[in-house]
Amino acid sequence: MKIFKKFLFLFLFLISSTTYTLAKNPSVFISEITESASTILKKDISMDEKANELIRIAEQNVDIDGIGLYSLGKHRKSIDTNQLEQYKSIFREYFLKSFSSRLSQYSDPKINVISQNVINDKYTIVSSVLVKTDERPEIKIDWRVYTKDPSNPLIRDLIIEGLSLARTQKEEFNSVIQSANGDVNALLENLQNFNSK
Amino acid sequence: MSIFNNYYTKYRFTFIEDTIKFTYMGRIFKVLIISLFLTSASLAGSDGENELSKNSNGEVKDCFETINRGVFVFNEGLRKVVFEPLAKGYLYLPAPLRAGTGNMLNNLTNVVTIPNNVLQGEFKLAAKNTARFTVNTTIGILGIFDPASKIGLNDYDKEDYGQTLGTWGVGEGCYIVLPVLGPSTARDAFASLASFSGGDAWYNVTVRNDTHYVSDFDYYFSRGARGVDFLAKNLGALDNLEENSIDFYASVKSLYLQERRQQIANADEITETFDDSDWEEIETQ
Numbered sequence: 001m002k003i004f005k006k007f008l009f010l011f012l013f014l015i016s017s018t019t020y021t022l023a024k025n026p027s028v029f030i031s032e033i034t035e036s037a038s039t040i041l042k043k044d045i046s047m048d049e050k051a052n053e054l055i056r057i058a059e060q061n062v063d064i065d066g067i068g069l070y071s072l073g074k075h076r077k078s079i080d081t082n083q084l085e086q087y088k089s090i091f092r093e094y095f096l097k098s099f100s101s102r103l104s105q106y107s108d109p110k111i112n113v114i115s116q117n118v119i120n121d122k123y124t125i126v127s128s129v130l131v132k133t134d135e136r137p138e139i140k141i142d143w144r145v146y147t148k149d150p151s152n153p154l155i156r157d158l159i160i161e162g163l164s165l166a167r168t169q170k171e172e173f174n175s176v177i178q179s180a181n182g183d184v185n186a187l188l189e190n191l192q193n194f195n196s197k
Numbered sequence: 198m199s200i201f202n203n204y205y206t207k208y209r210f211t212f213i214e215d216t217i218k219f220t221y222m223g224r225i226f227k228v229l230i231i232s233l234f235l236t237s238a239s240l241a242g243s244d245g246e247n248e249l250s251k252n253s254n255g256e257v258k259d260c261f262e263t264i265n266r267g268v269f270v271f272n273e274g275l276r277k278v279v280f281e282p283l284a285k286g287y288l289y290l291p292a293p294l295r296a297g298t299g300n301m302l303n304n305l306t307n308v309v310t311i312p313n314n315v316l317q318g319e320f321k322l323a324a325k326n327t328a329r330f331t332v333n334t335t336i337g338i339l340g341i342f343d344p345a346s347k348i349g350l351n352d353y354d355k356e357d358y359g360q361t362l363g364t365w366g367v368g369e370g371c372y373i374v375l376p377v378l379g380p381s382t383a384r385d386a387f388a389s390l391a392s393f394s395g396g397d398a399w400y401n402v403t404v405r406n407d408t409h410y411v412s413d414f415d416y417y418f419s420r421g422a423r424g425v426d427f428l429a430k431n432l433g434a435l436d437n438l439e440e441n442s443i444d445f446y447a448s449v450k451s452l453y454l455q456e457r458r459q460q461i462a463n464a465d466e467i468t469e470t471f472d473d474s475d476w477e478e479i480e481t482q
Binding site: 137 | 443444464476
């Protein structure tokens with residue numbers, strides 16, 4: 001019986017410590033990602049190679065499906081299942097392409113994480129700054145981190161100097177759909193055109 | 198010293214001044230008159246509450262989208278053909294010279310910021326900005342240097358009459374794109390009238406009143422230089438945004454409106470100015 005109790009205690013201890021170690025601090029999470037991105041951008045490799053490595057980081061750490069759904073805005077409710085599946089696939093390609101294109105222009109971005117603000121169980125905003133250089137001033141970057149699964153935090157938005165990229169994208173997509181009298185296919189077509197450029 | 202002795206320059210640019218006065222200003226004036234109507238209309242439908250204080254997710258209507266898109270295309274052409282080459286040339290200037298120009302132009306904006314601090318009831322900020330303006334204009338040699346920041350008078354946020362109307366609870370009205378000047382709203386365009394009606398001391402001493410020291414040209418030159426300075430600082434970012442947008446017009450509109458709301462709320466974080474409930478609905482884990 002004593003052996004059983006010891007075993008149970010050890011089992012519970014292991015479970016609790018495993019849970020503890022699996023929960024990732026959002027600030028550390030962002031620091032690690034920016035560090036990895038910076039290392040890639042500093043590498044003496046081609047732009048395409050840089051883009052591929054950045055895409056790998058994004059696929060692991062960004063909630064692309066979540067951003068895609070958010071970007072659909074009110075049209076999320078009217079889209080049918082087939083269209084949604086098609087959209088998710090096209091959006092993923094679009095996101096990764098534009099993401100790597102935007103980021104690969106920076107040669108040596110140094111980002112310092114400053115603080116974090118836990119909004120609720122699901123979201124933490126991590127504040128950071130892109131250190132100033134001769135070419136540009138210091139830029140504030142906030143990261144909306146989705147923490148529903150604390151062991152697997154994911155980035156959902158980048159807020160640069162207070163301007164949300166996800167919101168901008170949502171309003172852009174809405175504009176495309178509205179211009180086509182609410183037809184989501186117009187957005188799919190535009191995204192496909194972008195992907196094939 | 199040339200800024201104080203450009204008596205001859207003033208006459209050399211008479212033709213340009215007249216052109217600007219009768220065509221460019223005429224157009225702006227017409228737009229502003231329309232804006233006045235639009236703002237009144239938007240106010241008539243208001244329930245009297247500050248739209249921003251509701252933390253609403255409300256969209257700003259694009260009442261003249263077709264015209265706006267046309268003007269946007271025109272402005273983009275102007276940016277690429279005229280302003281971008283100027284901004285690229287400007288970037289060849291030595292960094293200290295660019296910093297000095299930026300500082301001087303920034304210092305000039307105090308003459309609009311300070312009265313707006315007062316109108317918004319921010320008296321401490323008005324006093325701080327007045328001290329900042331005085332130090333930089335005198336010790337900082339017309340604002341070329343920024344000694345004020347070194348003595349604790351930093352964290353300067355520009356204010357304008359549009360922001361003041363916003364803090365008073367006036368909604369944005371329709372979104373409009375002004376020729377040359379770019380994105381605006383009915384409220385902000387209407388508020389610009391205050392600057393042309395005595396609310397901008399720099400405009401008063403250059404355009405409204407005939408002084409021997411500074412002329413109309415100095416005002417329009419400073420406005421143009423501010424645009425070039427801004428463009429030079431954001432050259433790559435704008436091209437990048439255009440390249441990665443499927444609707445560049447909508448992206449610029451969104452960014453402009455987000456920025457204005459933030460400026461009005463004097464907020465640093467988006468969570469303070471926008472309703473984020475949309476995020477709460479999305480579950481992917």
